[in-house]
Amino acid sequence: MQVKTAQFEGPLDLLLQLIEDQQLDVSTLALAHVTEQFLSHVKSLQEKNPLNLADFLVIAAKLLVIKSKSLLPNLDLGIEDEETAFDLTTQLLTYKKFKEAAKYLKNLDARRKQSWGREVDFTDRITFYPDPDITATLLAQSLSRVAAELKEIVRLPKEVMKEVVSISDKIAHIQKLISDKLETSLSSLIKDTKSKTEVIVTFLALLELTKQRIVSLEQTEHFADIVIKKTIHGQA
């Protein structure tokens, strides 16, 4: 399935669209169902719109919790993560409500009925009447506050970028690890991760490798660690 980046306002919009395309109601079951499509979109987003990637990764993390619960029902994630899954359904429905409200405003906008104030120039009223408290120093202070705010706007994209770990780098890293060890486990992979984002990216990379049948995931028994194995060629 090919998803275009531009047509979505964000991760929630994409999720909603994926669920509605399958004619499902918003539920944890539906979310688990569209997880893979969502993740493949996130991967394509990396090149097209890296600025929004962080927002998509936050939702991807929640979806992975939901998906792993649906695959391994006995998986104990602790109460906090279980709530995450439920929160996502609520968040999505709340978002859907505001999308409905936005649709209403869009219809108002489409009527093209607008009103205007008076466009008078008040030439006849111009009188030199300065505020006695205003000095050059005060104006300079006001301007340096503006300068500080402008810096924020320019800095924001860089901050977001720093937060995001490159997915392809991570995939390469795991591939190398696997060829080195042939077998490794999920817990050893995420042992050295420094941030939540990195854990998510690791999951994403694994999922991608599984799909490409480069590795296989095995869980020998419930509650056991997930074992990652390099697929022997032609035997996937």
Added chain:
Amino acid sequence: MDKLKSQILSILFVASKPVSLTELQDVLEVTEEAIKQSVAELIAGNQTAGIIILAHNNKLQLASNPDNSPAVKKFLSLELREKLTDAALETLAIVLYKQPISKAEIENIRGVNSQYSIRHLLIRGLIEKIPSPSDKRMQLYKTTLEFMQHLGIKDMKELPDFEELTKNIEIPQAPTS
């Protein structure tokens, strides 16, 4: 027309910007109640009047009737204001129904960084910033009288209730644990 209503209209006519109820009270030396009463009566006449009175967040402004949009557009030979993008409409809908609201809350609902949509709406004058009453360093957003002008809203009461508008979408109760 009674004296107070006539005075309110005269003041709004000469004002170079939206006028607050407090300003009117100071100038006309009447109670807030009396002003609100007169304004409500004036707004009741908005439907067909050529000049209507817009009221929102305790501010007032006169404007041409949006139903006369084609005639005004032709007379001024101007272009209508540009249509809003979906991202801007989404952000605007959230501000409209949750105002006053912070950037963090907007982003929490949309699930996406909304810095640029907020900036776009601020520059177009459809929303405005106010300092939060509880924390002066925090900014909150509200819709403006320009918002009414852009969408041709004569009275904020015309807008449907949020619950009414979204009654088909049900949010399940949190499971008991």
Added chain:
Amino acid sequence: MDKLKSQILSILFVASKPVSLTELQDVLEVTEEAIKQSVAELIAGNQTAGIIILAHNNKLQLASNPDNSPAVKKFLSLELREKLTDAALETLAIVLYKQPISKAEIENIRGVNSQYSIRHLLIRGLIEKIPSPSDKRMQLYKTTLEFMQHLGIKDMKELPDFEELTKNIEIPQAPTS
């Protein structure tokens, strides 16, 4: 109010100068008779209104009712004397350091609509409009000579931290969203 009267009032309201009956006829595509009839009715009906129609040499113009002039004068003088708001101060600072500058540039730097701040500074004689040297239809803003004298500044370079502040006030690239 009937449609034609409502349209006439809307047009007179947005017009920045007196409007002739012929102009109304052209825009509204009705007979001269119909316009005259409606205008006569409007004039007859608004003796006590806050906004009245003045007719002179076949041209029409709206004005505030002279009966309300004490209230109007009081309002205008309060408006003129009020302390500059933070928004007005910020706008003035930007014009002071970056002049001549357009409205769009001011709004991009501030990140908010600035029409009312600009208008207020114009009325108080602190800034003025000049045509852009590159495009005569475009207006730019600069501070007035009186205001510079009031600040005691003869040359822009005397402004506090002139080099640093002008360098740091860059117009940000506006991403579309």
